[in-house]
Amino acid sequence: MPYYVGRVVDSEQSLVARTPEAFRKKQNIDVRIRHEVEAVDLAGRRVSGRDLESGAVFEKPFDTLLIATGASPMVPDIPGVRSRNVFTLSSLEGGVELRRFVDENAPKRAVIVGGGYIGLEMAEALLGRGIETALIEREAEVMGTLDPDMGSLVSGAVEEAGVALYRKESLTGFEVGGDAVRAVVTDQRTLPVDMVILGLGVRPASGLARDAGIPLGEKGSIRVNDRMQTPVEGVWAAGDCAESFHLVSRRPFWVALGTVANKHGRVAGMNLSGGDEIFPGVVGTAVTKMKDTEVARTGLMEREIRALGLDFVQARIDDRTRAGYYPGSAKITVKLLAEKGSGRLLGGQIVGGEGSAKRIDVIAAALHAGFSAGQLLYLDLGYAPPFSPVWDPVLTAARVLVSSF
Amino acid sequence: MPYYVGRVVDSEQSLVARTPEAFRKKQNIDVRIRHEVEAVDLAGRRVSGRDLESGAVFEKPFDTLLIATGASPMVPDIPGVRSRNVFTLSSLEGGVELRRFVDENAPKRAVIVGGGYIGLEMAEALLGRGIETALIEREAEVMGTLDPDMGSLVSGAVEEAGVALYRKESLTGFEVGGDAVRAVVTDQRTLPVDMVILGLGVRPASGLARDAGIPLGEKGSIRVNDRMQTPVEGVWAAGDCAESFHLVSRRPFWVALGTVANKHGRVAGMNLSGGDEIFPGVVGTAVTKMKDTEVARTGLMEREIRALGLDFVQARIDDRTRAGYYPGSAKITVKLLAEKGSGRLLGGQIVGGEGSAKRIDVIAAALHAGFSAGQLLYLDLGYAPPFSPVWDPVLTAARVLVSSF
Numbered sequence: 028m029p030y031y032v033g034r035v036v037d038s039e040q041s042l043v044a045r046t047p048e049a050f051r052k053k054q055n056i057d058v059r060i061r062h063e064v065e066a067v068d069l070a071g072r073r074v075s076g077r078d079l080e081s082g083a084v085f086e087k088p089f090d091t092l093l094i095a096t097g098a099s100p101m102v103p104d105i106p107g108v109r110s111r112n113v114f115t116l117s118s119l120e121g122g123v124e125l126r127r128f129v130d131e132n133a134p135k136r137a138v139i140v141g142g143g144y145i146g147l148e149m150a151e152a153l154l155g156r157g158i159e160t161a162l163i164e165r166e167a168e169v170m171g172t173l174d175p176d177m178g179s180l181v182s183g184a185v186e187e188a189g190v191a192l193y194r195k196e197s198l199t200g201f202e203v204g205g206d207a208v209r210a211v212v213t214d215q216r217t218l219p220v221d222m223v224i225l226g227l228g229v230r231p232a233s234g235l236a237r238d239a240g241i242p243l244g245e246k247g248s249i250r251v252n253d254r255m256q257t258p259v260e261g262v263w264a265a266g267d268c269a270e271s272f273h274l275v276s277r278r279p280f281w282v283a284l285g286t287v288a289n290k291h292g293r294v295a296g297m298n299l300s301g302g303d304e305i306f307p308g309v310v311g312t313a314v315t316k317m318k319d320t321e322v323a324r325t326g327l328m329e330r331e332i333r334a335l336g337l338d339f340v341q342a343r344i345d346d347r348t349r350a351g352y353y354p355g356s357a358k359i360t361v362k363l364l365a366e367k368g369s370g371r372l373l374g375g376q377i378v379g380g381e382g383s384a385k386r387i388d389v390i391a392a393a394l395h396a397g398f399s400a401g402q403l404l405y406l407d408l409g410y411a412p413p414f415s416p417v418w419d420p421v422l423t424a425a426r427v428l429v430s431s432f
Numbered sequence: 433m434p435y436y437v438g439r440v441v442d443s444e445q446s447l448v449a450r451t452p453e454a455f456r457k458k459q460n461i462d463v464r465i466r467h468e469v470e471a472v473d474l475a476g477r478r479v480s481g482r483d484l485e486s487g488a489v490f491e492k493p494f495d496t497l498l499i500a501t502g503a504s505p506m507v508p509d510i511p512g513v514r515s516r517n518v519f520t521l522s523s524l525e526g527g528v529e530l531r532r533f534v535d536e537n538a539p540k541r542a543v544i545v546g547g548g549y550i551g552l553e554m555a556e557a558l559l560g561r562g563i564e565t566a567l568i569e570r571e572a573e574v575m576g577t578l579d580p581d582m583g584s585l586v587s588g589a590v591e592e593a594g595v596a597l598y599r600k601e602s603l604t605g606f607e608v609g610g611d612a613v614r615a616v617v618t619d620q621r622t623l624p625v626d627m628v629i630l631g632l633g634v635r636p637a638s639g640l641a642r643d644a645g646i647p648l649g650e651k652g653s654i655r656v657n658d659r660m661q662t663p664v665e666g667v668w669a670a671g672d673c674a675e676s677f678h679l680v681s682r683r684p685f686w687v688a689l690g691t692v693a694n695k696h697g698r699v700a701g702m703n704l705s706g707g708d709e710i711f712p713g714v715v716g717t718a719v720t721k722m723k724d725t726e727v728a729r730t731g732l733m734e735r736e737i738r739a740l741g742l743d744f745v746q747a748r749i750d751d752r753t754r755a756g757y758y759p760g761s762a763k764i765t766v767k768l769l770a771e772k773g774s775g776r777l778l779g780g781q782i783v784g785g786e787g788s789a790k791r792i793d794v795i796a797a798a799l800h801a802g803f804s805a806g807q808l809l810y811l812d813l814g815y816a817p818p819f820s821p822v823w824d825p826v827l828t829a830a831r832v833l834v835s836s837f
Binding site for chain 1: 435440441443446447549679689690691692694695698711712713714715716717718719720721726728730756757758759787789790791792793794796797798800801803807810811812813814815816817818819820822823824831
């Protein structure tokens with residue numbers, strides 16, 4: 028949706044993966060949109076709810092139930108937060124509404140609250156629309172899923188892109204005039220605005236499951252086993268509302284990302300239709316970009332490693348994305364973290380120019396394999412001058428990490 | 433060097449990784465260039481040879497010997513092959529000479545013999561210099577390190593780039609006039625030329641070792657263990673002249689690539705200076721490009737799998753490098769091969785637009801880990817619309833492969 032708002036993508040329809048009609052025709056699945064389930068009766072094996080168009084109440088019995096209610100954006104309980112120029116990005120409709128607002132009102136000044144994935148992508152989108160954009164981040168650096176030393180590189184890219192970045196600063200209120208927010212108030216300043224984007228993260232939309240008595244797990248997500256089955260017989264959950272297993276921490280983990288949701292869906296769908304498919308788990312991989320700066324992370328960051336009580340070593344290297352002499356070679360910074368003693372790889376973070384982000388996939392694969400830094404070092408990765416230095420930057424980081432043992 | 437000849441890189445010096453002076457100053461290593469060792473006396477623990485500048489003979493005793501003599505280009509035994517306008521690419525001097533020839537003679541027509549990595553990269557370089565370029569390939573498709581169904585995509589890219597491609601055609605002779613080849617003769621036609629490039633592959637430059645009685649292995653490369661130690665006490669070998677171990681076939685393997693040579697060098701250097709480092713082996717990864725078409729391969733191809741007597745299944749999928757709706761999304765074709773029964777991944781090949789080639793690294797890592805196609809399918813790879821579809825093309829190929837079991 029940030030790309031749709033930023034006019035990088037122009038057709039709203041191209042963002043629809045599959046229409047209700049396609050579900051009906053191709054898979055013989057009866058998809059009812061704008062139908063909200065309000066209660067699940069586990070004993071009676073039925074769901075009940077409301078047709079949001081007609082207002083009519085409905086009830087539907089089930090043998091097998093899949094809960095795929097997704098995630099909801101965090102919205103602070105501040106007066107004015109429901110004003111017509113305050114947006115979150117959580118549904119296609121929300122994105123369409125936001126773009127229409129920009130198209131019709133030509134806002135001049137925007138404030139984004141929160142410097143995570145949504146915040147950064149929206150900042151790029153709004154800059155692309157010629158809107159003067161400020162970003163408020165509570166922490167010392169944007170991108171809180173990276174360690175601060177790597178996050179600072181992203182903060183730099185945000186500022187370089189032309190965003191007024193206010194770090195270590197918190198939203199405290201809105202100045203409202205009529206049906207709109209006129210200014211954003213922080214603990215440091217007041218910023219006049221024409222529009223506000225809230226990028227404060229999401230939480231599992233698990234209220235329906237909770238109210239039905241289905242056990243919740245990590246961060247309020249629906250507890251599932253590696254077949255995406257909840258502890259309640261015949262009830263399954265998948266996607267942003269459901270729990271995952273973290274293969275590095277070996278603990279339950281919750282993450283709301285399209286890739287993981289898609290894998291959940293495949294596994295749940297196969298199993299509830301009689302198959303026997305296992306979802307092994309995730310390693311916490313995510314990528315994004317801010318203009319020409321690509322950002323990637325996987326595994327555990329320092330804070331998470333400390334919380335597990337593990338000792339670690341780390342290496343951070345600056346390198347080039349291509350052979351130094353090859354045109355278009357860009358700067359790349361790679362950080363690796365490994366367990367002290369065993370050398371087991373725990374995580375990696377990458378910030379750099381074109382060709383940086385997807386290098387995280389090798390580190391992710393290494394985490395799936397349980398590789399040590401020493402094993403990562405000798406991976407037979409592809410080399411040609413247009414694509415990499417002879418030692419891929421990921422391998423160079425492993426080399427430095429290994430020499431620090 | 434192709435990039436230097438093609439003027440993509442302009443400084444010859446930028447291609448020198450480290451000068452003899454730097455070796456001397458930084459590492460206190462006495463590097464003698466233009467000194468050719470002509471014999472190794474294992475019993476007497478000495479090498480002897482000739483200073484190519486002065487012609488003076490030298491002798492040098494050793495306790496420990498590292499042989500890093502590289503590889504030599506294959507040159508067919510055809511009259512005229514040593515003419516001044518027939519080139520191979522095997523040394524920096526050769527590359528400099530080739531570029532000077534092009535700069536000074538402004539050749540109009542070139543023929544490249546052999547459609548491997550060097551042939552393709554040189555074709556791109558010569559096209560970039562405005563030279564009418566033909567390529568002769570003995571097999572049905574260029575890029576013989578890919579299966580023919582994937583190689584045909586590369587053949588298409590070569591022709592699309594403007595190269596006159598003659599497949600299933602063999603060099604039979606040269607028409608020589610004075611000190612130059614005037615035409616290349618194949619079993620099908622005669623092509624008038626101003627210059628010829630031989631890209632017929634390389635072989636280990638292991639004659640010195642062989643003559644000294646050091647055992648040779650795969651394809652005449654110097655036999656070494658996983659510490660890069662030859663069977664002769666105190667004698668080590670590394671780089672294009674030395675053998676590797678193939679982690680998928682579990683057999684000795686020879687490959688001449690800069691990445692592997694660098695890893696050999698690190699391991700040999702650490703061990704012969706008292707360390708204890710293991711080189712686990714290779715999986716046969718290589719990448720290149722032809723204009724906008726990126727090419728990558730890893731693991732075993734069909735022919736190699738059959739030679740091992742293994743049964744296999746395969747999947748080949750067409751996909752996009754980015755989310756379909758995101759600008760710059762390009763076509764990508766991914767092929768995966770796995771062992772029938774076990775599902776163990778055996779190899780992968782990729783041909784596609786920008787962002788394709790380095791995706792091979794995930795497959796390479798999976799081969800190192802001994803993953804099955806089913807394990808590859810659930811890797812937690814990075815997703816954002818500018819970088820990938822929700823299911824990375826590699827995962828999509830794994831999904832199709834798994835469903836073929």
